[in-house]
Amino acid sequence: MKKIPIHTKIVIGLLLGIGWAFLSSSMGWNAFTIRWIDPFGTIFIRLLKFIAVPLVLFSIIGGVSGLRDVSKLGRLGGKTLLAYMLTTLLAVGIGLLLVNIVKPGNQMDEEQRIKNRIGYEIWLQDNNMGPSQDGQHFLDDPQYSKYLSESQVTQQQSENQKNDLTQKIKSVDAQKESSPLQFIVDMVPDNIFAALSGNGLMLQVIFFAIFFGITMIMIPTEHSEPIIAVVNGINAVFLKMVDLVMKAAPFFVFCLLAGVVAKMADTPGEVFEIFVGLGSYSLTLFSGLFLLTFVVYPLIVKLFVPKMGFKDFYKNISPAQFLAFSTSSSAATLPVTMECVEENVGVPKSISSFVLPIGATINMDGTSMFEGVAVVFLAQLHFIDLTIAQQLTIVLTAAAASIGSAAIPSAGLIMMIMVLQSVGLNPAWVAIIFPVDRILDMCRTVVNVTGDMVVSTLIAKSEGELPKYS
Numbered sequence: 001m002k003k004i005p006i007h008t009k010i011v012i013g014l015l016l017g018i019g020w021a022f023l024s025s026s027m028g029w030n031a032f033t034i035r036w037i038d039p040f041g042t043i044f045i046r047l048l049k050f051i052a053v054p055l056v057l058f059s060i061i062g063g064v065s066g067l068r069d070v071s072k073l074g075r076l077g078g079k080t081l082l083a084y085m086l087t088t089l090l091a092v093g094i095g096l097l098l099v100n101i102v103k104p105g106n107q108m109d110e111e112q113r114i115k116n117r118i119g120y121e122i123w124l125q126d127n128n129m130g131p132s133q134d135g136q137h138f139l140d141d142p143q144y145s146k147y148l149s150e151s152q153v154t155q156q157q158s159e160n161q162k163n164d165l166t167q168k169i170k171s172v173d174a175q176k177e178s179s180p181l182q183f184i185v186d187m188v189p190d191n192i193f194a195a196l197s198g199n200g201l202m203l204q205v206i207f208f209a210i211f212f213g214i215t216m217i218m219i220p221t222e223h224s225e226p227i228i229a230v231v232n233g234i235n236a237v238f239l240k241m242v243d244l245v246m247k248a249a250p251f252f253v254f255c256l257l258a259g260v261v262a263k264m265a266d267t268p269g270e271v272f273e274i275f276v277g278l279g280s281y282s283l284t285l286f287s288g289l290f291l292l293t294f295v296v297y298p299l300i301v302k303l304f305v306p307k308m309g310f311k312d313f314y315k316n317i318s319p320a321q322f323l324a325f326s327t328s329s330s331a332a333t334l335p336v337t338m339e340c341v342e343e344n345v346g347v348p349k350s351i352s353s354f355v356l357p358i359g360a361t362i363n364m365d366g367t368s369m370f371e372g373v374a375v376v377f378l379a380q381l382h383f384i385d386l387t388i389a390q391q392l393t394i395v396l397t398a399a400a401a402s403i404g405s406a407a408i409p410s411a412g413l414i415m416m417i418m419v420l421q422s423v424g425l426n427p428a429w430v431a432i433i434f435p436v437d438r439i440l441d442m443c444r445t446v447v448n449v450t451g452d453m454v455v456s457t458l459i460a461k462s463e464g465e466l467p468k469y470s
């Protein structure tokens with residue numbers, strides 16, 4: 001019998017999981033699903049996450065110590081960062097273009113949008129930020145000001161939401177106030193064991209591993225050889241672990257999806273309702289993410305690696321994409337991302353072990369597109385026309401927010417507070433898009449992971465190290 005490929009099995013698991021969630025909602029079995037099925041999804045994410053840190057550590061040390069020429073590392077680093085920056089800006093650019101053309105926020109009832117706007121002007125005054133550009137007009141003109149009292153009620157509601165968010169806003173603010181060099185400071189661990197034990201400290205682990213690997217090249221081979229053998233041996237064990245976990249991935253993905261969808265709402269009708277209200281926004285963002293994944297990336301790959309066909313490209317990387325969709329976390333997907341790129345695309349370990357972990361941490365094209373689209377949508381919803389200067393600010397802060405987002409579910413939503421604040425909008429508005437965020441997060445994580453795989457393929461090609469497609 002022909003063996004079913006792993007990505008097909010994962011898709012089957014995924015679809016069965018969604019199907020199960022709908023069945024369990026309509027039959028009233030959600031409590032069962034959440035108590036007895038969902039925990040296996042959590043186990044899956046935990047397994048992948050605990051493998052990620054040691055895998056990154058040992059594969060970077062192994063990769064760097066195997067380099068014959070250390071200057072290559074500098075060159076790789078430069079190219080990688082440049083490619084990550086360009087793809088991120090491209091993604092925000094496409095997102096902004098789409099949201100300005102489709103204008104999903106304008107599709108809401110105009111009266112409601114005017115009320116939203118007046119609520120926003122009141123919020124600005126309460127926070128001593130003065131009226132916005134044409135804001136006074138909204139407060140004085142009887143055509144608009146007749147909504148003043150109703151807007152105060154809405155405003156009160158959004159104030160309540162804001163109180164819930166205050167803690168998060170404070171932590172984002174604290175990040176903004178620190179020195180511009182803080183991000184470099186944060187990359188250097190002050191305790192390597194603490195760095196290894198915190199899942200959010202991947203850049204510190206990368207820094208340590210590169211430093212360790214380079215130093216190992218500088219010591220006599222009689223000392224370095226046994227370490228290299230151990231490092232490569234341990235690496236092989238972790239890679240095998242990924243293999244074993246992936247064998248069970250279709251089952252785990254079923255549990256994960258069943259749990260996520262069952263937790264979203266009690267009945268299938270409710271899930272549907274959640275999406276209707278924010279449908280035009282969700283569709284706009286979804287189209288942008290789709291465009292990136294199925295048009296822009298394949299075109300870039302075709303341009304630089306002409307021998308890799310469209311189908312080939314997806315066959316190589318789809319297991320990681322499906323996993324990104326199911327887990328909503330680039331960090332949890334990282335072990336499989338590395339496996340796909342090394343084994344299927346043929347990128348050498350010395351490149352992938354360095355480019356991919358950095359990418360999982362800082363390169364999030366899907367997230368940057370989401371930040372741009374969501375902020376402009378929220379402005380449209382509040383009858384606010386953003387100026388070109390404000391939109392340019394959004395490009396930069398959306399890129400920064402995506403770099404700063406942790407590679408875990410919903411991290412991008414929290415960072416959006418910073419983007420909203422950068423153009424003087426109310427950070428409490430993140431609550432508006434919260435109901436649909438989990439599903440959109442799954443989609444943007446696919447883009448985040450795909451972007452990393454594309455860049456690592458291009459870097460390998462540019463180094464003349466992609467024999468399979470030369």
Ligand code: ASP
Nearest residue numbers: 329330367407408411412
């Ligand atoms: N979940 C995303 C990731 O892990 C980050 C985000 O946009 O929330 O890549």
